[in-house]
Amino acid sequence: MKILLIDDSKTMRNIQKAILTQLGHTDVLEASDGLDALSKVGAYQPNLILVDWNMPNMDGITFVKQYRAKGLKTAIIMVTTEAEKARIVEAITAGVNNYVVKPFTPDALSERIKETLSRVAAA
Amino acid sequence: MPQAQTIESAVNPNLVTPFINSVRDVFDKMAGVKITAQEPHLKAGKSTGHDISGIIGFSGAVAGSVVVSFPKAVAERLVEAFVRMPLECGTPDFVDAVGELVNMIAGSAKPYLGGVASISLPSVVIGQGYTVASMSSTPCVIIPCSSPHGDFAIELCIARQAGA
């Protein structure tokens, strides 16, 4: 299972990586913004993407739109402080499969990851 | 200074309560640490004796700054609970973690302040016994916070802006 972790905060990447490791996922590639992530998806071919919304250079929502525009179907979970309903709808419309609001408990993020992966496996 | 007229001071509970809720929520969820907020009070004069502070600026419908200040030992323990590993005070990862905590506290409070506001990137001040002052035009409220790892404080110097 290859997971691409996109967040401009190293702290947030470390926290999410620790949670992924606990779930047994150790093949994790980090990217610090949407542009960085787009440059890495081709070679890495992730099975799951965790993406922040507010980032420099290219934000998460733009990344999701451009990624989906390439016809790529990999499951994407947005992990963000943006909590308004309209934002969640915007993200889902753009092609996000699941949504986690920061701050999150480790359990909440774990659940969302498991849920997303099983949904993708069933599809 | 921004010239928009301050119509409501930071003593307004509508501006204070979102921060009390967000500091509890952020530490509870992200670090598994229960925070108790004490009665907020107006800051009198300069605050002294800061070791570690995270500062974030607000602009837009709500303008000002928010400072979260910790004694060194408290910051180290809270950061360890947050990132689940001990980080030495002053290292880039430690500074980033303090900034991220303050960013989350401010970011989670922001939607509940009314109006459209934006927050800056956090700055982190490391030292010993320095003072932090905000502009005297904006009253400053202190929210004392207690945790099992020790006490810290949020200094809220924000006000709603007319015409923003």
Place this chain on the structure above:
Amino acid sequence: MDHSYIMPFIKSVQNVFATMLQMQVKVGKPFIKTAGSPAYDISGIIGMAGDVEGAVVLNMPTATAEGVVARLTGAPMACTHADFPDAVGELVNMVSGGAKAQFPGKTVNISCPSVVIGHDHHVLGCKDVSSLIIPCTTDCGEFCLEISIRQTDGAAARKPAALATA
């Protein structure tokens, strides 16, 4: 950091000092801040948000700050005076405001300043944003202007217009 953001700050600090203090600012070669970079006792910090985000820090030795503030307010003022932080805050506010006005086509908001006073404190940025130090010399002594900013173009979520519809 995009180098096109350096000139606006240099022009702005020179303009603020020339108009408000009738003082020339000699600007040295900017350099990237490292762990060993000097840190002076007084820091005026202002946040930026919008198309460009980050923080600007006016970092001054006490003697420089007291000299500059005396010139600005027309009377000597010790750094322990209750009004001293306001004066330092006003300076960094004018420098940042003047600089952001020269970012073409960018919408940037600046926050109210915070002023840190104390021996041996360090103001550090986060999220891997590097800090650029612009060393300055005046008749009142030396000081530094620190810029830790990054562009957020494409980050529509940060733009007030987009937020308003949310």
